[in-house]
Amino acid sequence: xxxxxxxxxxxxxxxxxxxxxxxxxxxxxxxxxxxxxxxxxxxxxxxxxxxxxxxxxxxxxxxxxxxxxxxxxxxxxxxxxxxxxxxxxxxxxxxxxxxxxxxxxxxxxxxxxxxxxxxxxxxxxxxxxxxxxxxxxxxxxxxxxxxxxxxxxxxxxxxxxxxxxxxxxxxxxxxxxxxxxxxxxxxxxxxxxxxxxxxxxxxxxxxxxxxxxxxxxxxxxxxxxxxxxxxxxxxxxxxxxxxxxxxxxxxxxxxxxxxxxxxxxxxxxxxxxxxx
Amino acid sequence: xxxxxxxxxxxxxxxxxxxxxxxxxxxxxxxxxxxxxxxxxxxxxxxxxxxxxxxxxxxxxxxxxxxxxxxxxxxxxxxxxxxxxxxxxxxxxxxxxxxxxxxxxxxxxxxxxxxxxxxxxxxxxxxxxxxxxxxxxxxxxxxxxxxxxxxxxxxxxxxxxxxxxxxxxxxxxxxxxxxxxxxxxxxxxxxxxxxxxxxxxxxxxxxxxxxxxxxxxxxxxxxxxxxxxxxxxxxxxxxxxxxxxxxxxxxxxxxxxxxxxxxxxxxxxxxxxxxx
Numbered sequence: 179x180x181x182x183x184x185x186x187x188x189x190x191x192x193x194x195x196x197x198x199x200x201x202x203x204x205x206x207x208x209x210x211x212x213x214x215x216x217x218x219x220x221x222x223x224x225x226x227x228x229x230x231x232x233x234x235x236x237x238x239x240x241x242x243x244x245x246x247x248x249x250x251x252x253x254x255x256x257x258x259x260x261x262x263x264x265x266x267x268x269x270x271x272x273x274x275x276x277x278x279x280x281x282x283x284x285x286x287x288x289x290x291x292x293x294x295x296x297x298x299x300x301x302x303x304x305x306x307x308x309x310x311x312x313x314x315x316x317x318x319x320x321x322x323x324x325x326x327x328x329x330x331x332x333x334x335x336x337x338x339x340x341x342x343x344x345x346x347x348x349x350x351x352x353x354x355x356x357x358x359x360x361x362x363x364x365x366x367x368x369x370x371x372x373x374x375x376x377x378x379x380x381x382x383x384x385x386x387x388x389x390x391x392x393x394x395x396x397x398x399x400x401x402x403x404x405x406x407x408x409x410x411x412x413x414x415x416x417x418x419x420x421x422x423x424x425x426x427x428x429x430x431x432x433x434x435x436x437x438x439x440x441x442x443x444x445x446x447x448x449x450x451x452x453x454x
Numbered sequence: 455x456x457x458x459x460x461x462x463x464x465x466x467x468x469x470x471x472x473x474x475x476x477x478x479x480x481x482x483x484x485x486x487x488x489x490x491x492x493x494x495x496x497x498x499x500x501x502x503x504x505x506x507x508x509x510x511x512x513x514x515x516x517x518x519x520x521x522x523x524x525x526x527x528x529x530x531x532x533x534x535x536x537x538x539x540x541x542x543x544x545x546x547x548x549x550x551x552x553x554x555x556x557x558x559x560x561x562x563x564x565x566x567x568x569x570x571x572x573x574x575x576x577x578x579x580x581x582x583x584x585x586x587x588x589x590x591x592x593x594x595x596x597x598x599x600x601x602x603x604x605x606x607x608x609x610x611x612x613x614x615x616x617x618x619x620x621x622x623x624x625x626x627x628x629x630x631x632x633x634x635x636x637x638x639x640x641x642x643x644x645x646x647x648x649x650x651x652x653x654x655x656x657x658x659x660x661x662x663x664x665x666x667x668x669x670x671x672x673x674x675x676x677x678x679x680x681x682x683x684x685x686x687x688x689x690x691x692x693x694x695x696x697x698x699x700x701x702x703x704x705x706x707x708x709x710x711x712x713x714x715x716x717x718x719x720x721x722x723x724x725x726x727x728x729x730x
Contacts, residue, residue, distance in 0.1 A: 303679075304599055305599055305600065305603075305672075305674075305679060305681060308592060308595075308596045308599045309681065311595075311596075312588055312589075312591070312592045312595075313588075315588070315591065316584065316588045319584075319587075319588075319723075319724070320584045320587075320723050320724070323580055323581055323584045323723060324581065327581075396581075398581075398691075398692065400691060401688075402687065402688040402689050402691050402692060403579075403581060403685075403686070403687050403688075403691075403692045404684065404685075404686040405581060405585065405684065405685045405686075406682070406683070406684040406685075406686075407682070407683060407684075408680070408681065408682040408683075408684075409679075409680075409681045409682075410679070410680040410681075410682075411678065411679050412677075412678040412679070413678050415674075415676055415678045415679075416674065416678060416679045447595075447596050447599060448595070448596070
């Protein structure tokens with residue numbers, strides 16, 4: 179059950195679910211002010227009925243009778259994170275929470291108390307999460323390795339994103355732990371201008387409103403050494419793929435009746451070792 | 455005692471030793487066919503006497519009387535690796551072996567048997583070693599994370615280097631373990647042409663004969679995700695700095711009468727945690 183339709187992220191998740199030929203529940207939680215009553219994916223003819231918060235309580239029991247083993251995927255709105263989680267918990271619905279924001283502490287707490295299986299992760303891009311984890315570990319293992327190196331960061335996102343990339347902030351923190359020198363006002367370049375994005379970064383026009391480009395460049399004091407890391411994402415497919423991996427992961431945990439019930443993306447990543 | 459003068463790498467190490475104001479032993483093992491009898495660093499006026507293999511046995515005891523606590527740094531020739539190591543071992547001289555090649559297994563074995571303190575590492579660039587270690591660990595932790603991604607590698611070195619970069623090979627191995635698809639004949643580009651190096655990579659003319667540029671680029675099957683790693687080194691300073699760090703590390707181990715006697719660059723890196 180992919181909730182948040184017809185939103186961009188949940189549409190992409192629905193596409194991946196259909197492409198992987200996994201069963202889809204033809205209902206989706208949506209916003210109260212949503213004008214449409216159903217959604218049609220590009221991949222499938224089956225319509226998905228959109229359920230507003232005012233309707234969902236009356237519908238869910240029938241849905242659960244028809245699809246007793248459903249797993250909810252949530253890409254709704256930061257404002258809905260906590261109430262949606264409480265809804266899943268109340269009806270014992272396992273869920274993958276990809277929506278960011280909300281009261282995260284309360285989200286974790288209510289999930290633990292409810293004893294419902296869940297994957298909660300603010301970033302579902304497995305490859306990016308692996309990179310973050312790796313740099314975090316590197317900072318722990320070699321805290322002085324980039325002593326006196328200068329770090330410079332360029333990040334580009336859609337024009338509507340006002341703040342600095344959260345991923346960039348976390349990566350910068352790791353490099354600073356490794357001794358790199360970094361000043362936000364001098365060493366960070368945020369690109370939000372579509373013209374620069376097309377000309378400098380060669381971002382295709384269709385992705386100007388949905389991309390996440392990051393470059394981290396470390397330079398030695400004498401400038402003889404440059405070490406750079408780059409992660410460039412166009413669109414949302416990487417996150418949708420990771421989300422569906424999380425759903426499959428959760429499904430397996432439920433079948434195994436695993437004692438651990440709350441997971442994050444690191445758990446999904448680590449699990450794939452034993453399956454390879 | 456910096457052995458291998460007047461070679462490029464040992465000259466650079468000598469410069470770093472002098473810049474850091476560490477004491478220098480004014481002798482250096484050199485090749486039998488060396489024409490010069492002494493060497494003058496740019497940094498210091500003190501001449502370094504060059505000792506040929508035929509002379510060294512008769513000289514070393516006097517040198518050890520004058521400098522009983524000397525540590526040898528070896529940047530000589532692959533052909534000399536094993537015989538030089540045996541020489542250090544015979545006279546109980548702790549050594550940092552930066553020379554590559556030779557019979558590595560025999561090198562390790564004789565060192566262990568001799569019970570002499572030593573750092574043996576084919577790559578003394580701490581930052582590059584840290585990067586290699588990190589990717590190696592990432593491959594162990596997340597073996598499938600780049601499943602179906604395509605890896606493309608470009609590496610540029612001086613024209614005289616015929617084979618593929620050993621560092622690149624090791625990094626490629628890590629990415630392949632993470633599931634990336636890589637074919638040496640299609641996905642590796644080796645640049646040895648000085649014109650391309652200057653024009654494409656903007657390598658300054660003075661470094662055309664001494665640089666190591668590496669770019670690894672991973673692309674997702676749908677091309678929406680690109681993850682890249684780059685380590686570009688001009689000249690030899692990074693290796694010389696790491697070598698002198700290894701000497702200081704070994705000096706400390708000797709003072710501490712450490713029970714472990716044989717170390718590698720990872721040990722040097724890890725040690726720096728506790729000192730930061």
